[in-house]
Amino acid sequence: MSSTDRDRILSEFIDAWNAGRRPDVDDYLARAEERERGELADALMAFLRFAPTPEYSDEALAEIRADPIVAPALAAAGERAGLLPTLFVRLRARLGMSNADIAGELVSSLSLPGDRAAKTEAYLGRLERGELEPSRISGRVFDALARLFGVPRAELEGAGDVGGWAAPAASAAAFRASDEAADAAAPHLDLLAKGLSTPGDAARDEVDDLFLGGR
């Protein structure tokens, strides 16, 4: 294959991209000889980094939204805990670790007593199920998880910040209609939330603070 072939394949990809035909890099790499694929991939990446987004048709946008990667991600982003549970599970799986493994690492990196591993694992289970409000998880836990997974802390926090807990729906009409009603109900709701989120069989300890104490 000559460099002219590589140039042409790159150029055809660019034309297809700009026309909104949704070209697939694999198809173009497959047309290149094996020894040329690395250089062609580099050139394709160089284009893609700053390529203008094409004006997709309605059909193309619908296809993208239905993609098996996109659809579940968008659905997860709409959950109360946002993407944090999904991202946590994916990162954990990529490292081939269980919640018990993660809990052991956290106990060590957060200098917790060894007997807190089981409780930490229980909290990780709640995180995974979307039962923990991300904004209540301490920065120390995010730091430790970010180091463990090798991702920026901001991405983990951001995964939680896109959820319904972070961007709540507008207040109920009754509460908007009367500040007094909201004021009267607030302490009861806070108490209820605290009761629901705190394990009831033991006094609150440092693990509770790490997962419920806020950033």
Added chain:
Amino acid sequence: MPFEPDHVLLGRFVDAHERGDLAVAATYWERLAVNNFDRVKNTVKGFRFSAGGPGIPPDEHGSAASEAFLRVIAMSAGFRKRETGRFYAALATCVEHACQDFGRKELRHQRRSAGSLDQRYEPDGDAGPYDAALAAYDADLRRQSKDALDEEASRQDAERLVAWGIAQIKNDNHREVLELTYLEKLSGQAIADRLGIEPNNVYKRRERGVLELERILREQH
């Protein structure tokens, strides 16, 4: 929902954030992510751990793209820039980090150690390897007169960083082809017709220009 360009969505996302309307901001970011899904997916497929070297194994492409896409959505929490060039730089950094993490997976299995793989990230950096180009671009803007800045501000924000990068390319032929490729989105044949040259020359100038532009934006000096 009909297509809207990235610069429109990005502007509305920042506006919504500035007025504290996080739910609306999230919908605009979601649409940005959808607009850029093909960029994410193709970047994962074309990613190489070193120039011209091996990439992510094909059977891992789906997992890597899923993780990268999740991380692109999560980027919304810390991104507040209005320019698409900066958005693309941050997105490229995010996706390439996700790809590198798949290499780290193998490394981790080899080391059997959890705590030794955290040397790389600058959590506060939006754009990583493109920071130098972004700083130089900002410095150029500051050097311009107020009138020039006003004129610049009146232009569409969308491709300013890319347009600035293209303007740095010294070879007139390469620069010309890139302007027609990125800014006017002409096909190779249309560029050949416009410039009165053979398509093969367009292909060659495009490849060299694309690589040069990426180098300028990555390693501005």
